Amino acid sequence: MDGAAGPVAGDARPGTAGAERSGSTHDGDTRAAVVELLLQEGPVTAGEIGARLGLSAAGVRRHLDALLDAGEAREVTSRTRRRGRGRPAKHFQITAQGRRRLGHAYDDLAGAALRQLREVGGDAAIEEFARRRVQSIVSSVPRARADASDVADKAEAVATAFNDAGFAASTRPVGHGVQICQHHCPVSHVAEEFPELCEAERAALTEILGTHVQQLATIANGDVACTTHVPLAVHPPPPR
Numbered sequence: 001m002d003g004a005a006g007p008v009a010g011d012a013r014p015g016t017a018g019a020e021r022s023g024s025t026h027d028g029d030t031r032a033a034v035v036e037l038l039l040q041e042g043p044v045t046a047g048e049i050g051a052r053l054g055l056s057a058a059g060v061r062r063h064l065d066a067l068l069d070a071g072e073a074r075e076v077t078s079r080t081r082r083r084g085r086g087r088p089a090k091h092f093q094i095t096a097q098g099r100r101r102l103g104h105a106y107d108d109l110a111g112a113a114l115r116q117l118r119e120v121g122g123d124a125a126i127e128e129f130a131r132r133r134v135q136s137i138v139s140s141v142p143r144a145r146a147d148a149s150d151v152a153d154k155a156e157a158v159a160t161a162f163n164d165a166g167f168a169a170s171t172r173p174v175g176h177g178v179q180i181c182q183h184h185c186p187v188s189h190v191a192e193e194f195p196e197l198c199e200a201e202r203a204a205l206t207e208i209l210g211t212h213v214q215q216l217a218t219i220a221n222g223d224v225a226c227t228t229h230v231p232l233a234v235h236p237p238p239p240r
Helices: 027-041 046-053 057-069 096-138 148-167 188-193 196-209
Strands: 073-076 091-094 169-174 177-182 214-217 226-231
Touching (some): 027 091, 027 096, 057 073, 096 188, 148 169, 148 196, 148 226, 188 196, 196 226
Antiparallel strands (some): 073 091, 177 226, 214 226
């Protein structure tokens, strides 16, 4: 019997790498290793994960349960032919949401590339890169007409475009306007160093929606979400 999961030190089997042994690694590192294995080898069983990472059954189950609860992993039916009696072992694989956990793995590379771009082309090169990046996300959204209803519809279309790009975006009505909320930002760590990425988003929304939009909060600044207020009393945006 596995019983309840005990202290971290008790989760590793004797003679294994002891990925959960106290002082060996942190839970976050172990969870990341489980996610990486699900990504590269999935669908896999809990037993296979334990054998690869040196985890006990209780240790594997603890991490898998957390990933399942978060929607970052799922159980799948194995196509392997059953042998003998008993229920087949459960297999697990990563979900699209789980893949987003790896989104920051390329932050160092992206940051280095942008720093090099700035050295070669200056601030103007960073601004142009940021502008093209956000245009690639919202290029399918046409400009809003000068009426509140269409601005609200286009704000919803913008949120859908950002959501499809992995930003977990949504809208909500607030007073005489609407707010576009991004609950996840795949580039937040890079945007901390390069605020041009956030500014390009604000400029693109101003152009598409035809009204003065205001960024109330950004994940890059430590807020829980990126929030942009879109007033529905339409005023011409300033000239570019």
